[in-house]
Structures are given as structure tokens and as C-alpha cells.
Amino acid sequence: MTAIDQAVQLLRAGRLVAFPTETVYGLGADATNASAIDKIYATKGRPDTNPLIIHVADIATAMRVAADWPESANQLAEKFWPGPLTLVLRKRTSNSPANGAEKPSDGPNHPQFIIHHSSFIPSLYVPDNATATLQTVALRIPSHPLALELLRAFGGALAAPSANRSTHLSPTTARHVLDEFADSEAAGGNVGMEPALVLDGGACEVGIESTVLDLTGAVPTILRPGRISPTQIQTILGVPVTLQKPHALAPAQPALSPGQQEIHYAPRTPAYRFSTAQRGLIHPEAADGRSNGIVVLSPLIGTKRYGPIIAMSNDSYEYAHDIYGILRDLDQMNLAAIYIEMPPDSHQWAAIRDRLTRATQPLPS
Numbered sequence: 001m002t003a004i005d006q007a008v009q010l011l012r013a014g015r016l017v018a019f020p021t022e023t024v025y026g027l028g029a030d031a032t033n034a035s036a037i038d039k040i041y042a043t044k045g046r047p048d049t050n051p052l053i054i055h056v057a058d059i060a061t062a063m064r065v066a067a068d069w070p071e072s073a074n075q076l077a078e079k080f081w082p083g084p085l086t087l088v089l090r091k092r093t094s095n096s097p098a099n100g101a102e103k104p105s106d107g108p109n110h111p112q113f114i115i116h117h118s119s120f121i122p123s124l125y126v127p128d129n130a131t132a133t134l135q136t137v138a139l140r141i142p143s144h145p146l147a148l149e150l151l152r153a154f155g156g157a158l159a160a161p162s163a164n165r166s167t168h169l170s171p172t173t174a175r176h177v178l179d180e181f182a183d184s185e186a187a188g189g190n191v192g193m194e195p196a197l198v199l200d201g202g203a204c205e206v207g208i209e210s211t212v213l214d215l216t217g218a219v220p221t222i223l224r225p226g227r228i229s230p231t232q233i234q235t236i237l238g239v240p241v242t243l244q245k246p247h248a249l250a251p252a253q254p255a256l257s258p259g260q261q262e263i264h265y266a267p268r269t270p271a272y273r274f275s276t277a278q279r280g281l282i283h284p285e286a287a288d289g290r291s292n293g294i295v296v297l298s299p300l301i302g303t304k305r306y307g308p309i310i311a312m313s314n315d316s317y318e319y320a321h322d323i324y325g326i327l328r329d330l331d332q333m334n335l336a337a338i339y340i341e342m343p344p345d346s347h348q349w350a351a352i353r354d355r356l357t358r359a360t361q362p363l364p365s
Helices: 003-012 034-044 059-065 071-080 111-119 145-154 174-180 230-237 276-281 316-331 347-359
Strands: 017-019 026-030 053-055 085-090 136-140 211-214 221-224 271-274 293-297 304-306 309-312 338-341
Touching (some): 003 017, 003 026, 026 034, 026 145, 059 136, 071 085, 071 230, 174 316, 271 276, 271 347, 293 316, 309 316, 316 347
Parallel strands (some): 271 338, 293 309, 293 338
Antiparallel strands (some): 017 026
8 A cells, every 4th residue: 555545545534634735745534524623623732713724636626626717717827827826715604516507528627617617516525623614715726746745646626734743834745744743543542543644845945834815805816925925926817915014813713714813834942033123132142141042134145143143034935934944943052042034024035034923022122
């Protein structure tokens, strides 16, 4: 039995399987199985007000989950899928075939099917606990080849938030997942503890979570910034795109998108953010004699490590690829604190600033 065969068998039995995507590793469950979805929340310690992203292998499957498929969704999917863009659409509210009609013989790429599919294709119902009771659903097609192989073999949809404990750093390697869930069956721990299996696809290419774009309102709105920028989306749609201002939700508040909680993507070590103007306030040693971790923005491309002092690349893509792994490494060093210099306040760095703001506290005065 191959690893993919084993993963599919486990998922169909209601178990959890961690798998790589191009962004971060996901903790996957059958998106139509409410009990399996509950296991995701319990395993992560995730508040049930935080909706999950649903991963599919192709546009036709995405259409079976969504209640409608606007032309804007089609344009963006054709350009950015597979890839790190999540689309929020209205979700189906029934698991029965739509109007009892069948899919036309022209197939899912026929223009009529793409725009008006809802009247004749069978639905794929995602239960309310996967969407935090919202009547919208977040969908994407990952580009990692192992993720696509798994999704095609499974033949449906997988709910998959990042494979880490809630509020912790997202994992970008299989080892990160196994360290995060050291008591799990996958890590050789207790039988029955989730996840049951971790598929190793190497290090994630992007390194931070996907862009989440809401297409249910009058204006397309980015709920969570990521690799795909507002400018890229506007170029495809030909209309303005709103980037939702950073805000923080308490765990009990319902979120329209993952990644909107006040504390998220955080190391276990106390972490603080500072501006470039505050560099002189940061010291390599704490009052108790322990070292501090210091993460600064380098004027050069390429990340350099000097023990607990890290000079990060000035290329935002490279920075995103490295940051979670570096913070995990610093977390293992028994540091007093971690201090992180904030990158420029620009669209290029919006996704990284969003993650760092949720992972840190302001520098104490």
C-alpha cells in the first residue's frame, strides 16, 4: 500500500492526515464528515468560530461545494489555481443534487457549465462546523504535487487548516508537524491520537498561508493577505479590490476567514516587534543573563544566521519562505525573548506584517 493509499483509507475512516501544500502543511479531514471536522478543532485546540479552508483538486469539485460560481471566481481560478489563493463564496446548504439535474456532456470546462452550473450538478455539502456556521465557504486548489495527488485519489474535498496547535507557528516541513503533535500516532505516540499520518513533501515553497479573497460582497475584499497581491487580483478582475485593514478578533468572536484572531502564528517564546527606529533599544542579552533572539531586516538578499541573531532577506518572498522555520528554531534555544524588526508598511510586505503583528506584542515602553 502506498502512502497516498494509506492516507485515503484513513481519511475515509474519519481520521486526520497532515499533508504539504505550497503554503504550509495542512491538517486534513474529509470536508463532508462533521465528526472528522470536530477532530480537527479538538486536535488543534482551535475555537469553533474560526472557519476552515476547503481544498479540492479541480474547479469542477469547487463548483460542487459553492452555491454559485460568479465570473470573477472563474477568472481568478483560471489564473491562480492551483496556487495560494483562497476564494470565499456562498456555500451549498444541501447535500442533494441541485434540482435533480445532471451535468451536461460538454463537461466542467464548457462556458455554460462554468457560469450556470448550479442548476444541474450534484452538490458536495460541507457541514456548518467546517465553516463556523457561516453560509460562505473558503475554497482553494493547492499547487503542491503531493497535495494534488492526495486530493485526486480521495476524490472529494478536504478541510485543512495549518497542521499545528491553535495560535502556534504554522509548519513548513513534515518535521515541524511531528514535533507539534509528538504524542500523535503519526509521530509514534498513542494509537488513535491525531494526526494518524503525515505525508512528507519537503519544505513548503511559499512558507506563509494563502491570500483569502471574499467574492460574496459588492467589492472583492482580501480578508487575509498572502502571496497573491491586491494588484495581481485587480489586474485580472479589472475592478478595485479592498484589502481589509488589519484587525484582531478575540477567540469567541466569529471570523470571516482563518487568521483573524488576535494571537496567531506565534512562537512559544515571548515575542516583541519593533520598528527600525527602535533598533537601539534591543539588546542581545536579557537581565537574567539569557540570550535574546533578534530578527532584523537585512539590506541584502539572503537570510544569514549568527546564533540567535538573524539577518532576514530583504526579498519578501524569501522572507516569507524562511520566517516560520527560523522562529521555530529560535523557540528551541531557551531564549528570554524574541525581538522582530517589522518590515516596511507596503503592499509587498502586507502578508508578512499581518503575520508578525499577530505573532508578537508591541515593544514594551
